[in-house]
Amino acid sequence: MTFNAAALLILIAGLALIGWLVGRARSTLLARRAGTKLHSRPQYHGWYVALWLFAPATLFLALWVSISPAMVTNEVLESPAAQSLSAVGFERAAILSDARAVAQGKQQMVRMEKAAPLVQPYQQASRKYALIGVIAMFALALAGGLYAFTRIQPHFRARSRVEKIVMGALVLASLIAILTTFGIVLSLLFESIRFFRLVSPAELLFGTTWNPQSGAAVKDTFGGIPLFWGTVLIGAIIAMIVAIPIGMMTAVYLTQYAAPAVRKWVKPCLEILAGVPTVVYGYFAALTVAPALREFAVMLGISNASTESALAAGIVMGVMIIPFVSSMADDSINAVPQSMRDGSLALGATPNETIRQVLIPAALPGVMGGILLAVSRAIGETMIVVMAAGLSANLTANPFASVTTVTAQIVKLLTGDQEFDSAKTLAAFALGLVLFTVTLLLNIVALRIVKKYREAYE
Amino acid sequence: MNKATSPTDWKGQAMQSRIARRYASERRFKLFGLAAVLISGAFLAFLLITMVGNGARGFTYTHVAVPIDFKEMPLSIDTNRLGDDDADQMIANAGLADIVAFASEEALGSDAASLISENAWKEVRTAIKDDPQLLNGRHNFDLPTSSAVDIAAKTGAKSDVSATVQQLKSEGKLSTGIHWPFFRNADATDPAVAGIWGALKGSVLTILLAFIIAFPTGVLAALYLEEYAPKNRWTDLIEVSINNLAAVPSIIFGLLALAVFINWFGLCQASPLVGGLTLALMTMPVIVIAARNAIKAVPPSIRDAALGVGASPVQVVFHHVLPLALPGILTGTIIGMARALGETAPLLLIGMRAFIGDVPGGLCSPSTVLPMQIFLWSDEVDRGFVEKTSAAIIVLLFVLLSMNALAIYLRNKFEKRW
Secondary structure, eight states: OOOOHHHHHHHHHHHHHHHHHHHHHHHHHHHHHHTSOOSSOHHHHHHHHHHHHHHHHHHHHHHHHHHHHHHHHHHHHHSGGGTTOOSOHHHHHHHHHHHHHHHTTSOSSOSSGGGHHHHHHHHHHHHHHHHHHHHHHHHHHHHHHHHHHHHOOTTOOHHHHHHHHHHHHHHHHHHHHHHHHHHHHHHHHHHHHHHHHHSOHHHHHHOOOBOOOSSSOOTTSBOOHHHHHHHIIIIIIIHHHHHHHHHHHHHHIIIIISOHHHHHHHHHHHHHHHHSOHHHHHHHIIIIIHHHHHHHHHHHTOTTOOSSOHHHHHHHHHHHHHHHHHHHHHHHHHHSOHHHHHHHHHTTOOHHHHIIIIIHHHHHHHHHHHHHHHHHHHHHOOHHHHHHTOSOOOOOOOTTSOOOOHHHHHHHHHSSSOOTTSHHHHHHHHHHHHHHHHHHHHHHHHHHHHHHHHHHHO | OOGGGOTTOTTSHHHHHHHHHHHHHHHHHHHHHHHHHHHHHHHHHHHHHHHHHHHGGGGEEEEEEEEEETTTSOOOOOGGGTTSTTHHHHHHHTTHHHHHHHHHHHHHOTTHHHHBOTTHHHHHHHHHHHOGGGGGSEEEEEEEBOHHHHHHHHHOOOOTTHHHHHHHHHTTOEEEEEOTHHHHOOOOSSTTTOOSHHHHHHHHHHHHHHHHHHHHHHHHHHHIIIIIOOSSHHHHHHHHHHHHHTTSOHHHHHHHHIIIIITTSOOOTTSHHHHHHHHHHHHHHHHHHHHHHHHHTSOHHHHHHHHHTTOOHHHIIIIIIHHHHHHHHHHHHHHHHHHHHTOOHHHHHTTTTSOOOSOOOSTTSOOOOHHHHHHHHHTOOSTHHHHHHHHHHHHHHHHHHHHHHHHHHHHHHHOOOO
16 A cells, blocks of 8 residues: 555545535534624634644645655664665665565566565555554544534634634745745755865866866866856857847837837737747757858858857847847836937937937836846756757857857756766756856846836836 | 028038938838848748648658458467457567568568568557457558658658659558657657657646646735735845746756755656646746736725725635736736746756656656657657657647637736726
């Protein structure tokens, strides 16, 4: 018997539904018997019972699901069959997981001989703990339900109780965002510190050779400059050369020149461009754009042009960013007060002079903020560069050469077959920390600029 | 002083040429704007046309008619056991592959092995399981061809097999039709049997889990921040972290999931469970931001009216504000979910790039998702996978565009201007 958490959850939910009905009926009955009015409407009494039934039992279930595997393993290790196990941690863990897979029916046979005698104790222990868990959970559910049931009185303030619980749930939900942020920061920091014990931070940030060898932390192989340069070349230079003029001009045309009907149709089309998944862009870049660019480069007489080029990835990424830049520029231009535009036109300026000399300068802070956000998005983009930019770390300004980026290297470092604790996998987390810090700074600065600018015209 | 040459004279030549220059620059500028719109539109059209052009062929496959006489080459199996779980194994053990290979050599010549797919006998097996009567006589089976033959037959491109394909075509033995295994199967190394169903199911499981987690928490968090939260350092911290999480690169969430869910909690690797949790964390801030905007749009008069007739603050929010904001919240949620559905990078890091030949059974079984399948196929050497990749892209884009269209429809139908 394995522990089927989903089925148990549904069962508890069913019990809670019964509790709701019982609580509601009970409160009406009591009120009628006492001849008084209820303080709270009957369904609040129902909710009160249902929540008391549901919440403690589910919390216990979550706790039990996370701790019972460890308890099962402990029990197995104490059984006589486990006394002959080797003390080497790695081998021991492999044997145990082998036995566990068979005991849970994920595997037909044991792969290692030594695991065979452990299957039986494993099954026994997991059955025992599953049984304990199920019984305890139901006991908890019934106890909670009974407690709430006995508290139902006509004058019982069920509504305020329920509302307090609801408020607690709201606070809890909004704390998840903080938890995620802390989770990201802590996990990145934790693994990065382990990496920096092997390789100094200065080497990662300023070294110029990136050539990680498997396993060991060889000196001068974790220099991040080629990656940072590749990231900047693709995300901040080539992509922006494509995205900023086209995005800005699109926004200007759509807000200032286009007829409302055109605008109504073109904007959703641009949104489609933003909704295309990055893996599709990556495939497109690798299959169509990169070969075409290579032919173009060969035609220009550049002999060392590679099929994976910074230019292909950068151009396609730029196209991906266009809708983003365009909508940011759109917002900023629309936020400029109409009176400024009218004033300029009234002085005899043509529309394009108004746009270039009044609107865009006035909208510039907002546009700059939008561009910073676009850069932060471009340097964090992964699939396009993984598929089209290549993985060789070159420190070159030639856009037809293959370069690599921070994100592409994170993927490469983590998708090989190495031990989790090797310098290579830890390096991925260190790169992630650099990426996170840079994008965070860009975002904070950009959001601050945009916010300040909005306030200026409000 | 000659008035006609004064710089401010409207009719003067200097003024006229200056005006002409300014108007010309106006026209140029407008043209640049139009060009920018057209460039983005052209790129979108080019992308879609390339994908549809390549991918349309991916939905079809070429079959060759091969007669198999089961009287001459009997397949010795117990037909009563065809419904059992191990029927596939039983038929395989009885040597069906050899029979099919032999029959196709008789029909197509000595190089038949290179003309039909190595998995062709599996189609025969499916046919036998559906209709055991086939075993009693001689029947024509449409066997999937090898991917080289398939490409030659569909595109007419020159290759080693094009002469044979021409001959088979003139004999009327080849037929090209909709390839159902593409929608039915999981990944495989042979383009003749590789399908997207495994990836599609993985995607559905992952996205459902992400939705079940992210939607309620996102909406509750938004309600708290918008309706109840006091202005203090804590709520500022929550706000800042939500705004930043929405802009954190997706791959960072992959690192988080790898470090926390897989290495720390030890949840099942490459499973929809971990994938769904990761995407839930990623989409939650997006939902919160959309929900807050929708809640903000509900006019305060409604809250005041409800409070005025004696509703409690919780009742005001759950009975009035939330239902009114729900269309806006749903629109934002669908767009966020569509983005999560197209996401690949974080799932690469939690191991979903492994080759999975089975349709995932549950939340904890190893699986892949549709975008990942596209990524995996784009790396395949076999040329047959090029059109499969584009076909998978068409399916993915179709799903995403329908989701976005639904969101736009909801927005237009239920959006209220107060």
